[in-house]
Amino acid sequence: MFWKPNPSSGIPIYLQLVDQVKHAIETGALRPDEQLPGIRKVAGDLVVNVNTVAKAYRELEHEGVIELRQGFGAFVAGNSAESGAQRKFLRALPAMRTAVNRIAQLGLDEQQMRRLFETELTRLRKGSQHD
Amino acid sequence: MIEEPIIITRKLRKAYGRRVAVDGLDLEVPSGSICGLLGRNGSGKTTALKMLMGITRPDSGEGRVFGQRINNNQESLAIRARTGFLPEDKLVPGGMTVGELIRFTRAFYPLWRNDLEEHFLRLFHLPPSMTGASLSKGARCQLSLVLALSRGAELLVLDEPTSGLDPAMSEQVLRSLVTLAGEGQTTVLFSSHQISEVEQIADRVCMISRGRAVLSEEMDELANTYQQVRIVFDGKPPVSEFDNAREEGRTLSMLVRGDVEEVVARGRAMHALSVDVAPATLKDIFLTETSEAVE
Numbered sequence: 001m002f003w004k005p006n007p008s009s010g011i012p013i014y015l016q017l018v019d020q021v022k023h024a025i026e027t028g029a030l031r032p033d034e035q036l037p038g039i040r041k042v043a044g045d046l047v048v049n050v051n052t053v054a055k056a057y058r059e060l061e062h063e064g065v066i067e068l069r070q071g072f073g074a075f076v077a078g079n080s081a082e083s084g085a086q087r088k089f090l091r092a093l094p095a096m097r098t099a100v101n102r103i104a105q106l107g108l109d110e111q112q113m114r115r116l117f118e119t120e121l122t123r124l125r126k127g128s129q130h131d
Numbered sequence: 132m133i134e135e136p137i138i139i140t141r142k143l144r145k146a147y148g149r150r151v152a153v154d155g156l157d158l159e160v161p162s163g164s165i166c167g168l169l170g171r172n173g174s175g176k177t178t179a180l181k182m183l184m185g186i187t188r189p190d191s192g193e194g195r196v197f198g199q200r201i202n203n204n205q206e207s208l209a210i211r212a213r214t215g216f217l218p219e220d221k222l223v224p225g226g227m228t229v230g231e232l233i234r235f236t237r238a239f240y241p242l243w244r245n246d247l248e249e250h251f252l253r254l255f256h257l258p259p260s261m262t263g264a265s266l267s268k269g270a271r272c273q274l275s276l277v278l279a280l281s282r283g284a285e286l287l288v289l290d291e292p293t294s295g296l297d298p299a300m301s302e303q304v305l306r307s308l309v310t311l312a313g314e315g316q317t318t319v320l321f322s323s324h325q326i327s328e329v330e331q332i333a334d335r336v337c338m339i340s341r342g343r344a345v346l347s348e349e350m351d352e353l354a355n356t357y358q359q360v361r362i363v364f365d366g367k368p369p370v371s372e373f374d375n376a377r378e379e380g381r382t383l384s385m386l387v388r389g390d391v392e393e394v395v396a397r398g399r400a401m402h403a404l405s406v407d408v409a410p411a412t413l414k415d416i417f418l419t420e421t422s423e424a425v426e
Contacts, residue, residue: 011410012354040313044310044313047331049334055351
Protein backbone atom coordinates (compact mmCIF):
# COMPACT_ATOMS: atom_id res chain seq x y z
CA MET A 1 0.00 0.00 0.00
CA PHE A 2 2.84 2.39 0.79
CA TRP A 3 5.80 3.40 -1.31
CA LYS A 4 9.23 2.99 0.21
CA PRO A 5 10.20 6.32 1.75
CA ASN A 6 13.31 8.09 0.56
CA PRO A 7 15.72 8.14 3.49
CA SER A 8 17.96 10.78 1.93
CA SER A 9 15.36 13.29 0.79
CA GLY A 10 15.75 15.64 3.73
CA ILE A 11 12.17 14.95 4.78
CA PRO A 12 12.13 12.77 7.92
CA ILE A 13 10.92 9.27 7.09
CA TYR A 14 8.13 9.41 9.65
CA LEU A 15 6.70 12.54 7.99
CA GLN A 16 6.78 10.84 4.62
CA LEU A 17 4.76 8.01 6.17
CA VAL A 18 2.29 10.46 7.72
CA ASP A 19 1.71 11.97 4.27
CA GLN A 20 1.30 8.56 2.71
CA VAL A 21 -1.35 7.52 5.19
CA LYS A 22 -3.23 10.76 4.61
CA HIS A 23 -3.01 10.19 0.87
CA ALA A 24 -4.22 6.62 1.29
CA ILE A 25 -7.27 7.99 3.06
CA GLU A 26 -7.84 10.61 0.36
CA THR A 27 -7.77 8.06 -2.42
CA GLY A 28 -9.93 5.56 -0.57
CA ALA A 29 -7.21 2.96 -0.11
CA LEU A 30 -8.04 3.36 3.55
CA ARG A 31 -11.56 4.11 4.71
CA PRO A 32 -13.00 5.52 7.93
CA ASP A 33 -12.89 2.91 10.70
CA GLU A 34 -10.71 0.62 8.60
CA GLN A 35 -7.68 -0.89 10.31
CA LEU A 36 -4.21 0.22 9.25
CA PRO A 37 -1.51 -2.38 8.74
CA GLY A 38 0.37 -3.16 11.96
CA ILE A 39 3.48 -1.19 12.83
CA ARG A 40 5.81 -4.17 12.56
CA LYS A 41 4.31 -5.19 9.23
CA VAL A 42 4.81 -1.72 7.78
CA ALA A 43 8.36 -1.61 9.16
CA GLY A 44 9.18 -4.96 7.60
CA ASP A 45 7.56 -4.18 4.26
CA LEU A 46 9.20 -0.78 3.87
CA VAL A 47 12.41 -1.77 5.66
CA VAL A 48 12.40 1.12 8.09
CA ASN A 49 12.80 1.20 11.83
CA VAL A 50 9.80 0.08 13.87
CA ASN A 51 10.16 3.23 15.99
CA THR A 52 9.86 5.39 12.88
CA VAL A 53 6.53 3.83 11.97
CA ALA A 54 5.39 4.13 15.57
CA LYS A 55 6.27 7.82 15.49
CA ALA A 56 4.27 8.31 12.29
CA TYR A 57 1.24 6.58 13.81
CA ARG A 58 1.51 8.69 16.97
CA GLU A 59 1.64 11.86 14.87
CA LEU A 60 -1.41 10.75 12.88
CA GLU A 61 -3.25 10.04 16.11
CA HIS A 62 -2.23 13.45 17.44
CA GLU A 63 -3.71 15.06 14.33
CA GLY A 64 -6.90 13.08 14.76
CA VAL A 65 -6.44 11.26 11.48
CA ILE A 66 -6.27 7.80 13.09
CA GLU A 67 -7.18 6.25 16.42
CA LEU A 68 -4.93 3.89 18.34
CA ARG A 69 -7.15 1.36 20.04
CA GLN A 70 -5.28 -0.38 22.82
CA GLY A 71 -4.89 -4.08 22.09
CA PHE A 72 -6.53 -3.84 18.67
CA GLY A 73 -4.36 -1.64 16.49
CA ALA A 74 -4.60 1.57 14.52
CA PHE A 75 -7.79 2.60 12.75
CA VAL A 76 -8.70 5.43 10.43
CA ALA A 77 -10.79 7.88 12.42
CA GLY A 78 -14.49 7.57 11.72
CA ASN A 79 -15.30 11.22 11.29
CA SER A 80 -11.86 12.61 10.62
CA ALA A 81 -11.29 15.74 8.59
CA GLU A 82 -9.52 13.44 6.15
CA SER A 83 -12.67 11.45 5.41
CA GLY A 84 -14.42 14.74 4.62
CA ALA A 85 -11.55 15.61 2.30
CA GLN A 86 -11.78 12.15 0.82
CA ARG A 87 -15.48 12.55 0.08
CA LYS A 88 -14.87 15.85 -1.69
CA PHE A 89 -12.02 14.30 -3.67
CA LEU A 90 -14.19 11.41 -4.82
CA ARG A 91 -17.06 13.72 -5.70
CA ALA A 92 -14.80 15.89 -7.83
CA LEU A 93 -13.26 12.96 -9.66
CA PRO A 94 -16.04 12.45 -12.28
CA ALA A 95 -16.02 16.13 -13.27
CA MET A 96 -12.27 16.05 -13.70
CA ARG A 97 -12.43 12.81 -15.66
CA THR A 98 -14.99 14.25 -18.11
CA ALA A 99 -12.89 17.37 -18.64
CA VAL A 100 -9.67 15.45 -19.15
CA ASN A 101 -11.29 13.06 -21.63
CA ARG A 102 -12.78 15.94 -23.67
CA ILE A 103 -9.52 17.85 -23.81
CA ALA A 104 -7.56 14.75 -24.70
CA GLN A 105 -9.95 14.22 -27.61
CA LEU A 106 -8.95 17.64 -28.93
CA GLY A 107 -5.46 16.26 -29.38
CA LEU A 108 -3.57 18.11 -26.65
CA ASP A 109 -0.56 16.38 -25.11
CA GLU A 110 0.05 16.00 -21.39
CA GLN A 111 2.24 19.08 -21.10
CA GLN A 112 -0.35 21.24 -22.85
CA MET A 113 -3.13 19.87 -20.65
CA ARG A 114 -1.09 20.65 -17.56
CA ARG A 115 -0.48 24.20 -18.75
CA LEU A 116 -4.18 24.59 -19.42
CA PHE A 117 -4.95 23.43 -15.90
CA GLU A 118 -2.38 25.77 -14.36
CA THR A 119 -3.83 28.68 -16.36
CA GLU A 120 -7.30 27.96 -15.03
CA LEU A 121 -6.04 27.58 -11.47
CA THR A 122 -4.33 30.92 -11.71
CA ARG A 123 -7.46 32.50 -13.08
CA LEU A 124 -9.46 31.09 -10.21
CA ARG A 125 -6.92 32.35 -7.73
CA LYS A 126 -6.88 35.83 -9.19
CA GLY A 127 -10.65 35.91 -9.35
CA SER A 128 -10.35 37.26 -12.84
CA GLN A 129 -13.55 37.88 -14.83
CA HIS A 130 -11.92 37.20 -18.19
CA ASP A 131 -12.16 33.73 -19.68
CA MET B 132 13.72 4.09 34.76
CA ILE B 133 16.21 4.49 31.96
CA GLU B 134 18.00 1.29 31.13
CA GLU B 135 21.79 1.21 30.97
CA PRO B 136 23.18 1.27 27.44
CA ILE B 137 24.10 -2.19 26.22
CA ILE B 138 27.43 -0.85 25.00
CA ILE B 139 29.29 2.00 26.65
CA THR B 140 32.86 3.09 26.15
CA ARG B 141 34.87 5.93 27.62
CA LYS B 142 38.07 7.27 26.09
CA LEU B 143 39.01 4.05 24.35
CA ARG B 144 42.45 4.25 22.87
CA LYS B 145 44.45 1.91 20.67
CA ALA B 146 47.65 2.52 18.77
CA TYR B 147 49.52 0.26 16.43
CA GLY B 148 53.06 1.43 16.81
CA ARG B 149 52.98 5.11 16.08
CA ARG B 150 49.64 4.98 14.29
CA VAL B 151 46.77 5.84 16.63
CA ALA B 152 43.78 3.91 15.32
CA VAL B 153 41.31 4.82 18.08
CA ASP B 154 41.93 8.03 19.95
CA GLY B 155 39.64 8.50 22.93
CA LEU B 156 36.38 6.97 21.71
CA ASP B 157 33.16 7.52 23.64
CA LEU B 158 30.36 5.30 22.41
CA GLU B 159 26.90 4.50 23.73
CA VAL B 160 24.41 2.07 22.27
CA PRO B 161 21.00 1.99 23.96
CA SER B 162 19.40 -1.38 24.56
CA GLY B 163 17.02 -2.47 21.80
CA SER B 164 18.18 0.16 19.35
CA ILE B 165 19.66 -0.02 15.90
CA CYS B 166 22.85 2.02 15.91
CA GLY B 167 24.69 2.85 12.70
CA LEU B 168 28.41 3.47 12.74
CA LEU B 169 29.76 5.65 9.97
CA GLY B 170 33.33 6.57 9.27
CA ARG B 171 35.79 6.89 6.49
CA ASN B 172 38.27 4.17 5.66
CA GLY B 173 40.90 4.07 8.36
CA SER B 174 38.77 6.04 10.81
CA GLY B 175 39.04 3.37 13.51
CA LYS B 176 35.62 1.74 13.09
CA THR B 177 36.88 -1.81 12.71
CA THR B 178 39.43 -1.46 15.52
CA ALA B 179 36.69 -0.15 17.80
CA LEU B 180 34.41 -3.09 17.02
CA LYS B 181 37.26 -5.56 17.54
CA MET B 182 37.96 -4.03 20.95
CA LEU B 183 34.31 -4.43 21.92
CA MET B 184 34.54 -8.11 20.99
CA GLY B 185 37.79 -8.65 22.89
CA ILE B 186 39.68 -9.53 19.73
CA THR B 187 42.08 -6.71 20.37
CA ARG B 188 42.94 -5.02 23.67
CA PRO B 189 42.58 -1.27 24.22
CA ASP B 190 45.72 0.57 25.36
CA SER B 191 43.63 2.69 27.69
CA GLY B 192 40.09 3.69 28.42
CA GLU B 193 37.20 1.44 29.33
CA GLY B 194 34.32 -0.30 27.72
CA ARG B 195 31.43 -2.41 28.90
CA VAL B 196 29.04 -4.61 27.02
CA PHE B 197 26.11 -6.02 29.02
CA GLY B 198 27.93 -4.41 31.96
CA GLN B 199 30.90 -6.75 31.41
CA ARG B 200 34.39 -5.28 30.90
CA ILE B 201 35.79 -5.69 27.40
CA ASN B 202 39.41 -5.87 28.59
CA ASN B 203 38.87 -8.68 31.07
CA ASN B 204 39.33 -12.16 29.61
CA GLN B 205 36.56 -13.87 31.51
CA GLU B 206 34.02 -11.07 31.10
CA SER B 207 34.92 -10.72 27.45
CA LEU B 208 34.07 -14.40 26.99
CA ALA B 209 30.66 -13.72 28.52
CA ILE B 210 30.18 -10.86 26.07
CA ARG B 211 30.99 -13.03 23.08
CA ALA B 212 28.60 -15.75 24.20
CA ARG B 213 25.74 -13.28 23.96
CA THR B 214 26.78 -11.45 20.81
CA GLY B 215 26.57 -12.23 17.12
CA PHE B 216 29.71 -10.70 15.66
CA LEU B 217 30.31 -10.22 11.95
CA PRO B 218 33.95 -9.29 11.37
CA GLU B 219 35.20 -7.11 8.53
CA ASP B 220 36.98 -10.01 6.84
CA LYS B 221 34.18 -12.40 6.14
CA LEU B 222 36.49 -15.36 6.04
CA VAL B 223 35.26 -18.85 6.56
CA PRO B 224 37.28 -22.00 7.23
CA GLY B 225 38.17 -23.50 3.86
CA GLY B 226 37.97 -27.18 4.76
CA MET B 227 34.45 -27.34 6.18
CA THR B 228 31.31 -27.40 4.11
CA VAL B 229 28.53 -24.85 4.58
CA GLY B 230 26.43 -27.42 6.39
CA GLU B 231 29.25 -28.55 8.65
CA LEU B 232 30.16 -25.02 9.61
CA ILE B 233 26.59 -24.17 10.50
CA ARG B 234 26.17 -27.32 12.60
CA PHE B 235 29.51 -26.63 14.27
CA THR B 236 28.58 -23.06 15.14
CA ARG B 237 25.05 -23.93 16.17
CA ALA B 238 26.37 -26.25 18.86
CA PHE B 239 27.79 -23.30 20.78
CA TYR B 240 24.59 -21.29 20.87
CA PRO B 241 21.66 -22.79 22.76
CA LEU B 242 19.41 -19.97 21.60
CA TRP B 243 20.14 -20.65 17.92
CA ARG B 244 17.28 -19.59 15.69
CA ASN B 245 16.52 -22.41 13.27
CA ASP B 246 13.91 -20.26 11.58
CA LEU B 247 16.48 -17.58 10.77
CA GLU B 248 19.01 -20.16 9.61
CA GLU B 249 16.47 -21.65 7.21
CA HIS B 250 15.32 -18.21 6.07
CA PHE B 251 18.83 -17.07 5.18
CA LEU B 252 19.96 -20.32 3.64
CA ARG B 253 16.94 -20.17 1.36
CA LEU B 254 17.44 -16.49 0.61
CA PHE B 255 21.12 -16.83 -0.20
CA HIS B 256 20.88 -20.18 -2.04
CA LEU B 257 23.90 -21.51 -0.16
CA PRO B 258 24.51 -25.13 -1.08
CA PRO B 259 25.13 -27.05 2.18
CA SER B 260 27.69 -29.38 0.62
CA MET B 261 29.98 -26.70 -0.76
CA THR B 262 33.26 -26.18 1.06
CA GLY B 263 34.31 -22.80 2.38
CA ALA B 264 37.24 -22.68 0.02
CA SER B 265 35.09 -23.00 -3.08
CA LEU B 266 32.63 -20.24 -2.16
CA SER B 267 32.67 -16.97 -4.06
CA LYS B 268 33.38 -13.77 -2.17
CA GLY B 269 29.69 -12.88 -2.12
CA ALA B 270 28.78 -16.33 -0.84
CA ARG B 271 31.36 -16.09 1.93
CA CYS B 272 29.80 -12.81 3.05
CA GLN B 273 26.40 -14.45 3.02
CA LEU B 274 27.56 -17.46 5.02
CA SER B 275 29.19 -15.21 7.61
CA LEU B 276 25.89 -13.41 7.95
CA VAL B 277 23.97 -16.62 8.47
CA LEU B 278 26.38 -17.60 11.23
CA ALA B 279 26.11 -14.25 12.99
CA LEU B 280 22.38 -13.58 12.60
CA SER B 281 21.07 -17.07 13.45
CA ARG B 282 22.74 -17.07 16.83
CA GLY B 283 19.70 -15.78 18.70
CA ALA B 284 22.04 -13.27 20.29
CA GLU B 285 20.83 -10.25 22.27
CA LEU B 286 23.38 -8.08 20.53
CA LEU B 287 24.54 -8.02 16.94
CA VAL B 288 27.82 -6.27 16.16
CA LEU B 289 28.17 -6.23 12.41
CA ASP B 290 31.11 -4.78 10.52
CA GLU B 291 29.73 -3.82 7.10
CA PRO B 292 27.00 -6.47 6.94
CA THR B 293 25.93 -5.57 3.41
CA SER B 294 29.33 -5.35 1.79
CA GLY B 295 29.65 -7.85 -1.01
CA LEU B 296 25.87 -8.14 -1.35
CA ASP B 297 23.74 -6.97 -4.25
CA PRO B 298 21.02 -4.36 -3.54
CA ALA B 299 18.24 -6.94 -3.28
CA MET B 300 20.15 -9.04 -0.75
CA SER B 301 21.20 -5.94 1.15
CA GLU B 302 17.58 -4.93 1.48
CA GLN B 303 16.70 -8.37 2.82
CA VAL B 304 19.48 -8.18 5.38
CA LEU B 305 18.32 -4.74 6.47
CA ARG B 306 14.78 -6.08 6.71
CA SER B 307 16.00 -8.84 9.03
CA LEU B 308 17.74 -6.32 11.23
CA VAL B 309 14.60 -4.19 11.40
CA THR B 310 12.50 -7.24 12.26
CA LEU B 311 14.91 -8.55 14.89
CA ALA B 312 15.17 -5.18 16.61
CA GLY B 313 11.42 -4.74 16.25
CA GLU B 314 10.79 -7.98 18.13
CA GLY B 315 12.35 -6.20 21.09
CA GLN B 316 14.99 -8.73 22.11
CA THR B 317 17.89 -7.61 19.94
CA THR B 318 20.20 -4.60 19.84
CA VAL B 319 22.08 -3.93 16.61
CA LEU B 320 25.33 -2.05 16.10
CA PHE B 321 26.35 -2.02 12.47
CA SER B 322 28.92 -0.15 10.46
CA SER B 323 28.32 0.70 6.85
CA HIS B 324 29.69 2.67 3.96
CA GLN B 325 26.18 3.11 2.64
CA ILE B 326 24.93 6.23 4.35
CA SER B 327 21.42 5.64 3.04
CA GLU B 328 21.26 2.31 4.87
CA VAL B 329 21.94 4.01 8.16
CA GLU B 330 19.38 6.70 7.33
CA GLN B 331 16.88 4.01 6.49
CA ILE B 332 16.94 1.82 9.59
CA ALA B 333 19.01 3.32 12.40
CA ASP B 334 17.60 4.86 15.58
CA ARG B 335 20.96 6.30 16.38
CA VAL B 336 24.03 7.23 14.39
CA CYS B 337 27.62 7.51 15.48
CA MET B 338 30.26 9.04 13.24
CA ILE B 339 33.90 8.26 13.79
CA SER B 340 36.67 10.38 12.39
CA ARG B 341 40.35 9.85 13.14
CA GLY B 342 39.58 7.49 15.99
CA ARG B 343 37.12 9.74 17.75
CA ALA B 344 33.35 10.09 17.81
CA VAL B 345 32.52 13.37 16.09
CA LEU B 346 28.84 12.75 16.36
CA SER B 347 26.64 10.46 18.42
CA GLU B 348 22.96 11.24 18.19
CA GLU B 349 19.45 9.98 17.75
CA MET B 350 18.45 10.13 14.08
CA ASP B 351 15.43 12.23 14.94
CA GLU B 352 17.60 14.81 16.65
CA LEU B 353 19.87 15.29 13.66
CA ALA B 354 17.23 17.23 11.75
CA ASN B 355 17.08 19.68 14.64
CA THR B 356 20.83 19.89 15.09
CA TYR B 357 22.09 20.29 11.54
CA GLN B 358 20.94 22.57 8.73
CA GLN B 359 22.32 23.72 5.41
CA VAL B 360 22.44 27.50 5.10
CA ARG B 361 23.02 29.49 1.93
CA ILE B 362 23.54 33.25 2.04
CA VAL B 363 23.76 35.51 -1.00
CA PHE B 364 25.49 38.86 -0.69
CA ASP B 365 25.56 41.89 -2.94
CA GLY B 366 29.33 41.86 -3.34
CA LYS B 367 32.20 39.79 -2.08
CA PRO B 368 30.85 37.61 0.74
CA PRO B 369 32.37 37.93 4.26
CA VAL B 370 33.58 34.32 4.28
CA SER B 371 35.73 34.74 7.39
CA GLU B 372 32.68 35.71 9.44
CA PHE B 373 31.12 32.27 9.10
CA ASP B 374 32.49 28.92 10.25
CA ASN B 375 33.36 26.38 7.54
CA ALA B 376 31.70 28.43 4.82
CA ARG B 377 32.31 27.69 1.15
CA GLU B 378 32.46 30.69 -1.13
CA GLU B 379 31.16 30.62 -4.69
CA GLY B 380 30.85 34.00 -6.31
CA ARG B 381 28.53 36.02 -4.07
CA THR B 382 27.17 32.97 -2.27
CA LEU B 383 28.29 31.42 1.01
CA SER B 384 27.23 27.85 1.80
CA MET B 385 27.72 26.18 5.15
CA LEU B 386 26.53 23.36 7.35
CA VAL B 387 25.35 24.78 10.65
CA ARG B 388 25.36 22.74 13.82
CA GLY B 389 23.13 24.11 16.54
CA ASP B 390 21.79 27.62 16.58
CA VAL B 391 20.84 28.28 12.98
CA GLU B 392 18.74 31.32 13.91
CA GLU B 393 21.89 33.08 15.05
CA VAL B 394 23.59 32.46 11.71
CA VAL B 395 20.51 33.66 9.82
CA ALA B 396 20.36 36.81 11.95
CA ARG B 397 24.04 37.46 11.37
CA GLY B 398 23.61 37.11 7.63
CA ARG B 399 20.72 39.55 7.63
CA ALA B 400 22.65 41.98 9.83
CA MET B 401 25.34 41.97 7.15
CA HIS B 402 22.76 42.95 4.55
CA ALA B 403 22.52 39.58 2.82
CA LEU B 404 20.30 39.61 -0.28
CA SER B 405 18.85 36.23 0.70
CA VAL B 406 19.21 33.57 3.36
CA ASP B 407 18.07 30.00 2.65
CA VAL B 408 17.83 27.27 5.25
CA ALA B 409 17.35 23.65 4.23
CA PRO B 410 17.52 20.29 6.01
CA ALA B 411 20.93 18.65 5.96
CA THR B 412 21.15 15.08 4.72
CA LEU B 413 23.22 12.53 6.58
CA LYS B 414 25.62 12.63 3.66
CA ASP B 415 26.08 16.40 4.02
CA ILE B 416 26.78 15.94 7.72
CA PHE B 417 29.13 13.03 7.11
CA LEU B 418 31.18 14.82 4.46
CA THR B 419 31.54 17.90 6.63
CA GLU B 420 32.14 16.30 10.02
CA THR B 421 34.62 13.71 8.77
CA SER B 422 36.49 15.90 6.34
CA GLU B 423 40.19 15.68 6.72
CA ALA B 424 41.02 19.02 5.15
CA VAL B 425 44.16 20.52 6.55
CA GLU B 426 43.49 23.93 8.08
